[in-house]
Amino acid sequence: MSTSTDNNASITQESGPSAAVQDIQKKIVVRTADGEVFNLKEEVAMEIDIIKTFFQEDSISYETVMPLPNVEGWEMVKVIEYCTKHVELKHKVDGYKERKAFQALFVQNLSTKSLLALTNTANYLEVKYLLDFLCQAVSEQIKNKDVDYVRELFGVENDFNDEEYEQVKAEAPWAHENLNNDLH
Amino acid sequence: MAKSSYQTYRRRTRSYRNWLELPDDVTASILSRLGAIEILTRAQKVCMPWRKICKDRLMWRTIDMRNDGFLRDYDFDLDKMCRHGVDRSSGGLVDINVEHFGTDELLKYITNSSTGIRRLRLVCCYGITDEGLIEVASKLPLLEHLEISFSFASAQSLEVIGRSCPLLKSLKLNKYGYRCPYHECDDDALAIASTMHDLHHLQLCGNKLTKDGLQKILDCCPNLESLDLRKCFNINFGVVSKRRCSKRIKSLRLPDDSTDDYEFDRANRRELYAQTHCDPDYGDFLLFGRSVFGRDW
Numbered sequence: 382m383s384t385s386t387d388n389n390a391s392i393t394q395e396s397g398p399s400a401a402v403q404d405i406q407k408k409i410v411v412r413t414a415d416g417e418v419f420n421l422k423e424e425v426a427m428e429i430d431i432i433k434t435f436f437q438e439d440s441i442s443y444e445t446v447m448p449l450p451n452v453e454g455w456e457m458v459k460v461i462e463y464c465t466k467h468v469e470l471k472h473k474v475d476g477y478k479e480r481k482a483f484q485a486l487f488v489q490n491l492s493t494k495s496l497l498a499l500t501n502t503a504n505y506l507e508v509k510y511l512l513d514f515l516c517q518a519v520s521e522q523i524k525n526k527d528v529d530y531v532r533e534l535f536g537v538e539n540d541f542n543d544e545e546y547e548q549v550k551a552e553a554p555w556a557h558e559n560l561n562n563d564l565h
Numbered sequence: 566m567a568k569s570s571y572q573t574y575r576r577r578t579r580s581y582r583n584w585l586e587l588p589d590d591v592t593a594s595i596l597s598r599l600g601a602i603e604i605l606t607r608a609q610k611v612c613m614p615w616r617k618i619c620k621d622r623l624m625w626r627t628i629d630m631r632n633d634g635f636l637r638d639y640d641f642d643l644d645k646m647c648r649h650g651v652d653r654s655s656g657g658l659v660d661i662n663v664e665h666f667g668t669d670e671l672l673k674y675i676t677n678s679s680t681g682i683r684r685l686r687l688v689c690c691y692g693i694t695d696e697g698l699i700e701v702a703s704k705l706p707l708l709e710h711l712e713i714s715f716s717f718a719s720a721q722s723l724e725v726i727g728r729s730c731p732l733l734k735s736l737k738l739n740k741y742g743y744r745c746p747y748h749e750c751d752d753d754a755l756a757i758a759s760t761m762h763d764l765h766h767l768q769l770c771g772n773k774l775t776k777d778g779l780q781k782i783l784d785c786c787p788n789l790e791s792l793d794l795r796k797c798f799n800i801n802f803g804v805v806s807k808r809r810c811s812k813r814i815k816s817l818r819l820p821d822d823s824t825d826d827y828e829f830d831r832a833n834r835r836e837l838y839a840q841t842h843c844d845p846d847y848g849d850f851l852l853f854g855r856s857v858f859g860r861d862w
Contacts (some may be wrong), residue, residue: 497587501587512591515592516594520599523599524603530610532611538612540613541612549610549616
């Protein structure tokens with residue numbers, strides 16, 4: 382009895398670990414500035430260039446928890462959401478409409494301030510396609526809006542002084558609009 | 566309205582609250598998506614940091630003068646704006662889109678100062694003539710993408726462009742397509758076939774070419790991957806020729822295919838189709854009820 386058990390055990394030992402390793406999805410762990418810890422699927426983590434580069438170093442093992450001191454927890458959630466969708470759509474032949482619908486929802490409830498913060502984060506994390514999308518989203522917010530509205534939206538002040546204002550006016554004779562209204 | 570220097574200093578430090586966090590290249594990426602007209606008339610007037618970014622020559626490697634064709638009515642001098650943008654590029658211009666304005670003189674100005682243009686798009690540019698195109702063709706040796714839609718471009722200018730631009734990979738030559746075209750014409754097709762052998766992408770919507778012209782293109786452009794023949798109503802595709810064509814071409818759009826994603830579709834764009842009672846030879850060039858020869862009714 383014990384022999385057969387031993388035999389079974391040895392058989393299990395031989396075939397078990399390799400099968401088990403294949404089943405386990407490699408996870409990459411990161412910690413954001415506010416101490417939140419995220420377990421990312423490897424294929425999603427590798428979409429984020431700064432993470433990819435970090436773990437490509439020979440001395441870094443996958444057990445390491447990568448610190449992301451410039452990223453807030455909520456931002457990481459959004460980035461993971463976008464990259465996960467991107468990976469999913471990579472394998473779809475005709476994902477155009479689905480991507481558009483997802484993108485619309487993604488930015489729907491984001492304030493301008495959050496959108497800007499997320500853009501900054503996408504730049505820092507080096508996720509090019511997310512950065513492109515967010516830059517486009519920000520530009521949509523500014524498009525066709527007058528200068529005062531844009532300043533208010535982004536909390537930017539009119540910091541032109543008289544001399545600079547004259548310079549802008551002299552340089553831009555192409556629109557016969559009242560430049561006074563725009564700059565002051 | 567002079568401000569004291571202290572107040573100016575305080576304003577400057579406060580104004581950086583949000584945008585200083587974004588690196589300049591990211592801000593530039595955002596602002597460049599507005600198109601040249603908005604950059605010049607609005608974005609660069611928001612604050613000094615934005616103005617600095619808008620003056621950088623890298624912002625002007627691409628000049629997108631897209632507009633809906635009504636800006637002329639509001640006294641915008643698009644020609645001056647375009648020249649200003651070209652000046653700011655300091656010779657680094659690679660990609661330019663001109664819509665609803667443009668003259669031969671402007672085209673010369675652009676090509677004289679920019680020797681590395683790779684993409685040129687001319688849409689509804691009634692002031693640009695065949696002669697104008699022929700004159701600047703030799704200044705576009707690196708051209709890879711060319712679009713001339715609803716603008717003058719005869720077969721002759723196409724030939725000259727084909728010979729002067731050996732790197733041309735993509736051509737879009739769109740016109741209005743008449744359901745019952747009054748005549749057939751393979752001139753454009755033959756010009757393309759004889760001089761643009763390395764084309765990968767060809768969009769010829771609304772062209773009057775026939776099956777013969779199409780065959781010539783297929784024979785002489787072995788690298789064609791995509792071919793858009795929507796509204797080319799002189800071509801009658803049989804089942805066999807459709808199959809043969811689509812085997813060779815990865816993306817093939819046939820004359821009667823949907824125009825949902827066609828940029829110049831009636832529903833997708835603001836312009837009206839030419840009135841059907843107009844002379845079809847000139848009908849292509851009627852837009853907004855304006856004759857190309859007389860400018861406005």
